[in-house]
Amino acid sequence: MKEILSRWYAKDSVKKILSSLISILIGLCVGALLVLITGIFKSTISGKGIWEGIRIVFLGILSTGRDANGALSWGLNASNLGNMLFRATPLIMTGLSVGVAYKTGLFNIGAPGQYLMGTMTSLAIALSIPSEVVPAWLIWIIAVLGAALAGALWGAIPGIVKAFFNINEVIACIMTNWIAANVVTWFFDGSGFCNVQEYGKTGYIYPTRYNNVATVKLGLDKLFAGSQVNGGIIFAILIAIGMYILINKTTLGYQLKACGSNRNAAKYAGIKDRRNIILSMAISGALAGVGAALYWLSGNTEFVWSTYQALPAVGFNGIPVALLALNNPIGVIFTGIFMAMLNIVGQQLTNLTAYNEYISDVIIAIIVYMAAFSLVIRVWLEGKSKKKAIAEESKEVTKKEEE
Amino acid sequence: MSTLIQQTLLYMVPLMIVALAGVFAERSGVINLALEGIMIFGAFTGVLFVNLVQQAGWFTPAKESGNWVALQGFEILAMLFAGIMGMLFSLLLAFAAINLKADQTIGGTALNMLAPAIVLFIVRIVANQNVIAMADGDAASWFMLKKSMFGYGRNEDMGFFGMTFLNKTYIATYVCILIYIILSIILYTTKFGLRLRSCGENPQAADSLGINVYKMRYSGVMISGFLAGMGGFVFALTAANCTANGDVAGFGFLALAVMIFGNWKPLNIAGGAFIFGLFKCIAACYSTLDINGDGKYWLVDIGISVHVYRMLPYIITLLVLVFTSKQSRAPKAEGIPYDKGQR
Numbered sequence: 001m002k003e004i005l006s007r008w009y010a011k012d013s014v015k016k017i018l019s020s021l022i023s024i025l026i027g028l029c030v031g032a033l034l035v036l037i038t039g040i041f042k043s044t045i046s047g048k049g050i051w052e053g054i055r056i057v058f059l060g061i062l063s064t065g066r067d068a069n070g071a072l073s074w075g076l077n078a079s080n081l082g083n084m085l086f087r088a089t090p091l092i093m094t095g096l097s098v099g100v101a102y103k104t105g106l107f108n109i110g111a112p113g114q115y116l117m118g119t120m121t122s123l124a125i126a127l128s129i130p131s132e133v134v135p136a137w138l139i140w141i142i143a144v145l146g147a148a149l150a151g152a153l154w155g156a157i158p159g160i161v162k163a164f165f166n167i168n169e170v171i172a173c174i175m176t177n178w179i180a181a182n183v184v185t186w187f188f189d190g191s192g193f194c195n196v197q198e199y200g201k202t203g204y205i206y207p208t209r210y211n212n213v214a215t216v217k218l219g220l221d222k223l224f225a226g227s228q229v230n231g232g233i234i235f236a237i238l239i240a241i242g243m244y245i246l247i248n249k250t251t252l253g254y255q256l257k258a259c260g261s262n263r264n265a266a267k268y269a270g271i272k273d274r275r276n277i278i279l280s281m282a283i284s285g286a287l288a289g290v291g292a293a294l295y296w297l298s299g300n301t302e303f304v305w306s307t308y309q310a311l312p313a314v315g316f317n318g319i320p321v322a323l324l325a326l327n328n329p330i331g332v333i334f335t336g337i338f339m340a341m342l343n344i345v346g347q348q349l350t351n352l353t354a355y356n357e358y359i360s361d362v363i364i365a366i367i368v369y370m371a372a373f374s375l376v377i378r379v380w381l382e383g384k385s386k387k388k389a390i391a392e393e394s395k396e397v398t399k400k401e402e403e
Numbered sequence: 404m405s406t407l408i409q410q411t412l413l414y415m416v417p418l419m420i421v422a423l424a425g426v427f428a429e430r431s432g433v434i435n436l437a438l439e440g441i442m443i444f445g446a447f448t449g450v451l452f453v454n455l456v457q458q459a460g461w462f463t464p465a466k467e468s469g470n471w472v473a474l475q476g477f478e479i480l481a482m483l484f485a486g487i488m489g490m491l492f493s494l495l496l497a498f499a500a501i502n503l504k505a506d507q508t509i510g511g512t513a514l515n516m517l518a519p520a521i522v523l524f525i526v527r528i529v530a531n532q533n534v535i536a537m538a539d540g541d542a543a544s545w546f547m548l549k550k551s552m553f554g555y556g557r558n559e560d561m562g563f564f565g566m567t568f569l570n571k572t573y574i575a576t577y578v579c580i581l582i583y584i585i586l587s588i589i590l591y592t593t594k595f596g597l598r599l600r601s602c603g604e605n606p607q608a609a610d611s612l613g614i615n616v617y618k619m620r621y622s623g624v625m626i627s628g629f630l631a632g633m634g635g636f637v638f639a640l641t642a643a644n645c646t647a648n649g650d651v652a653g654f655g656f657l658a659l660a661v662m663i664f665g666n667w668k669p670l671n672i673a674g675g676a677f678i679f680g681l682f683k684c685i686a687a688c689y690s691t692l693d694i695n696g697d698g699k700y701w702l703v704d705i706g707i708s709v710h711v712y713r714m715l716p717y718i719i720t721l722l723v724l725v726f727t728s729k730q731s732r733a734p735k736a737e738g739i740p741y742d743k744g745q746r
Contacts, residue, residue, distance in 0.1 A: 034521075038528055107508050161721070165728040170436065170508065171663060172724070174656040178717045186710035308713055309652065319512055356527040361520030369495070369513035373505035 016326050019377040023324065023370035024338070031057045031363040035355060045354050053353045057363075060345030066352065080348075082220070082227020084340045086298070089232040090115070092336035093291025094318025096243055097155075097284040099327040103247055104280040105260025110158055110173030111288045112315025113180035117154040118147035118289025119296050119303060119312075120184045123205050126297055127193055131212040139213050140297060147293035148286040154180060155285015159278035169281070177315075181307045188305035195302070204302040214299025228301075232294035237333055239290065244329040256280050288315065313361075320364050323371040339364065405567040410688055412576055415680025417442075417638040420579045421658035422665065422672045423586060424630035429667060430590070431623025432603040432616075433500045434738045436511025437493065438631050439655025440518035443647075444492045445632025446639035447522040449485030450535055450647040453477075457538040466545065471552050475574045478546045478640070482575055482633050489632015490625050492518070497624040501617055504740035519649035526649065534648040542645035548572050575637045582633075586626070587669035599623055603734035606741045616741045631655070660720045666731060675723075679716050686712040 008014060032054045039050035052072055056063055061080055067073040094111045101108035125143040158172035188194060188205060195201040197210075208214060218231035247253040258266040259276040267273045291314070296303055321339050325331030346360030370377070421438055428435035435441075456462060456477070465473035492514070499510040526535045537545070550570050555561055561570055590596040601609040602619040610616050638654055639647050661679055665672030689712050724731075 034524070038525070042528055109512070161725055161728075165725050166731075167724050167728050168663065171656075171660050172721060174653070175660065175717045175721045178653055179714050179721075182710050182714040182717075186708060186714075189710065308710070310650070316516065319509075320516075323509060354528070356524060358520050358524035358527060362517065362524055365513055365517035365520050368509065368516055369499065372499050372510040372513055373503040376503050376505070 015378050015381050018381060019374045020324050020326065020331075020335075020371075022377055023367050023374060026370050027363045027367035028058060030366045031359050034359065034362060038355070042354070049354055053349065053355050056345060056349050056352060057359065060348040061341045063348050063352065072352065078224045079226035080344050082224025082229035084337065084344050085220070085224070085233045086228040086230065086340075087343050088337040088340035089236045090291040090295040090314045091317055091321050091339050092233075092236040092240060092332055093294065094288050094315055095321030095325065095332040095336050095339075096240055096318075096329055097287040097291070097322075098318040099322035099325060099329060099332055100243055100247065100287065101280055101284040102322060102327045103260060104256040104276070105263070106159075106162070106169050106277065106280060106284075108155070108158075108173060108281065108284045109170055109316075109319065110155060110176050110281075110285070111318045112311035113173070113177035114151040114154045114285040114288035115292045115312055115315040116177075116180045116184050116307060117150040117285075118292030120187055121150035121289070122147035122293035123193065123208065123296055123303060124187070126208040126213040127206055127211050129211075136212045136214075137216075139211070140215065143213070143297055144290060144293045147289040149289070151289020151292070152282040152286040155288070156278055156282040159281030162281070163274035163277040177311055181309075181311055185306050185308040194305065201302070203304055203306060205305050207300050207302050208297050209299040213297060215294065215297050228298060230298055232298065236291070236294060236336075239287070240329045240333050243287070247329065252279075288318070291318075317364065320368045320371070323368055323374075326374070405563070406688070407684065408567050409572065410684040411677070411680045412572075413641050413680075414683040414687075415676045416576045416579045417634045417642070417654060418658050418661055418679060419673055419676035420583055420637070421631050421634040421655060422662040422676060423583055423669060424627040424634065425659055425662040426667055426669065426672065427586070427590070427599070427623050427630065428627035429662070429734050429737045430600050430603045431620045432606055432734060432736045432739070432741065433497070433620055433624050434507040434511065435493075435496065435624065435627050435631075436508055436659070437496050437514035437518075437655075438627075438658055439651065439653065440511075440515040441489045441492055441628055441631035442635030442638065442651045442655045443518040443522055443649055445485040445489035445635030446643075446651055447518075447526070447535065447635075447647040447649070448488035448632070449481050449636030450537070450639055450645055451529075452481050452484040453645060454535060454538045456481075466540075471548075474545055475548075478573070478575060479578060481640075482578065482636055485636030486629040486633035489630075489635065490628040492632065493624050493628025496628075497621050500624070500740065501620050504742065507738050507740075515655075522647065522649040526647070534646050536644075536646040542573075542640055546573055546575075546640065546645070548574060573637075573641050575640055579634070579637055582630075583669070583673070586630075590669070595622075600734075602741075603736055606736050610741075610743065620741065634658075657716065657720070660724065663731065663733075664720065664723050664727060666727075667734060678723075679720065682712075682716040682719060686715060 035053040035057060036050055039045040039053065055072065059074070061084060062074050062077065064073045064075045064077045094115060097111045097114065098108050122143040125146045126139055129139045129142065131139060154176060157176050158169045161167045161172045162169045193205045195204045195206045215230040215232050218234060220229045220231065221227070247257065255266070255271045256276050256279070258269065258271055259273050263273050295301060317339055321332055321335045324335040342360040342363055346357030349355045349359055350357045421442060425435055425438055462474060462477045496510050496514055499505040500507045523533060526533060529535065548569055548571070550557070550559065550561060553561070553565070553569060560566065590599070598609065598614050599619050599622065601614065602616050606616045635651055638651055639645060657679060661672055661675045665675040689709070
């Protein structure tokens with residue numbers, strides 16, 4: 001048994017997963033610590049409140065609110081779980097966007113901009129093609145494809161300036177993010193897409209159900225009663241699997257990775273480096289764009305169109321999703337769901353305690369910080385197993401000598 | 404014209420000082436992508452400091468008696484505090500990048516996410532809303548330099564120079580410019596500056612000559628943190644009326660772009676910051692901008708959408724980077740963790 005365990009432990013992938021789990025654990029502990037410290041310094045928060053806060057940080061997804069006595073109650077909460085999956089959908093997509101780019105040696109911090117362009121295109125298409133003429137499912141498909149195209153184009157810009165002018169893609173992505181934020185506001189400002197039918201909602205775009213366009217539910221809404229979940233999550237998981245195959249099993253994926261690990265060597269081997277850099281960014285952008293479409297086409301989500309002062313957090317949160325999954329597309333599915341869970345936890349914290357949802361952002365940031373030296377953690381894990389092996393070897397040697 | 408110059412300075416100076424922050428980190432060999440995060444943190448701690456000191460009432464007598472010199476001292480104290488807090492915050496980056504040899508881009512991104520999260524978490528608990536402001540009054544009544552302080556009456560004209568550079572300005576702007584000049588000279592003419600720069604170009608060679616690369620990189624990142632934190636507070640003070648809400652409108656990133664555009668050289672950076680400050684200023688107040696004083700607002704009259712003006716600084720940054728990329732020369736060893744074993 002022990003042997004099996006140690007052999008399993010020596011596997012590289014196991015160590016990678018372990019290092020991610022350690023990052024998560026440290027992140028959660030720092031979150032709990034912050035809850036504790038602020039609780040001590042803030043006189044209005046009692047010891048009981050602190051303890052409740054800490055429990056929600058770790059187990060918030062299982063919280064079902066408060067019972068009749070005012071104590072926290074726990075259990076499987078179908079609507080929370082469903083909402084978690086719903087919010088995980090765009091996170092998985094932006095996570096894939098960042099992860100695929102990272103596999104090819106590019107740091108795609110432009111996911112928020114690509115996400116916004118996807119939002120703009122998908123909403124505009126879904127609301128402007130009349131569903132009386134064209135069947136709703138066809139509009140949905142066109143909208144998703146349009147979002148993919150818009151995201152791809154927006155992602156290609158940093159790719160092009162990187163490939164031809166050797167400009168750091170991080171800077172180019174940041175600039176395109178802010179340009180996108182302004183373009184979206186410009187596009188919707190004064191357009192017919194703003195919600196003027198419902199009172200006080202002119203800052204929002206019509207939800208797509210106004211045009212009868214909505215993502216198919218696939219029965220998930222019955223499974224998770226009272227939540228917003230829909231077939232988008234299945235679609236996102238399928239895309240993740242597709243990306244895994246593309247990156248790991250195809251020639252194109254190999255070329256992209258080769259360009260990422262050593263551009264000059266790839267060029268020497270006859271791979272078109274410029275084309276691959278642009279392509280990689282375009283694929284990343286398309287993924288983020290589709291993520292936006294899957295979120296906003298759900299039928300009842302309302303988009304605040306005045307975005308020029310702020311970028312969508314979903315785009316930036318793709319970075320921790322990808323990092324935590326070590327850029328593995330399959331891993332992104334799980335880390336995306338985990339990040340969405342943190343999101344729900346933050347909401348529970350706001351609803352049930354004196355704390356607020358920003359704690360989940362703190363936890364995410366700590367996890368990213370830990371991911372920055374996940375290598376150190378892995379080396380540490382390796383060192384531990386090596387030491388064990390050495391100790392065991394020496395034991396055996398001494399045994400033999402005794403014999 | 405006076406307003407145009409004043410407003411441009413308002414945006415230009417934080418950009419300039421934060422871009423210099425980037426220079427100190429990168430010239431020592433550490434990519435400081437966390438400028439935005441440090442700015443946010445500095446803005447928050449600076450405003451919090453002002454708020455708490457006001458509540459403690461240390462400067463209330465000075466305010467009541469109109470002792471504006473003391474209030475300027477208060478302002479500089481807050482800048483210092485924000486700078487020190489920014490420096491402490493940047494230690495997180497230094498530790499990850501230098502000691503643990505972590506990926507600097509990811510470390511910086513982590514700080515960029517951490518700063519607004521922590522700031523908003525604390526602000527929400529302390530102030531019960533998403534923004535923290537001064538406890539009493541506003542930035543203009545406490546800190547702004549006014550005509551009356553120089554002995555001029557309400558309707559008297561101070562002349563072009565006075566109206567532009569003294570009336571309705573903040574001393575923070577000039578302190579920043581002074582620090583900018585001093586630090587630029589230090590970077591280029593002192594032993595310390597030379598050593599710092601050598602660590603960003605060829606750390607192995609620097610180490611072989613007895614320079615402690617780790618120490619140099621730590622000082623680079625810490626100076627960077629100080630400047631960025633201070634710049635963040637100056638931005639909050641002058642452009643946001645001394646409030647902090649976990650956001651500095653992407654100025655940290657813009658500063659990063661200014662730094663690259665300025666080719667990691669202080670003089671070019673000042674020029675770059677001026678251009679972007681000008682466009683930022685046009686975007687912010689194009690509708691009330693009367694350039695030659697004839698009562699016509701021609702930026703409105705030509706009928707270009709406000710969104711275009713808002714986009715311009717970013718588009719121009721991108722274009723300028725494209726056109727200057729040929730001459731661009733980053734410090735050779737930036738972003739590469741220094742490993743003694745690789746010598």
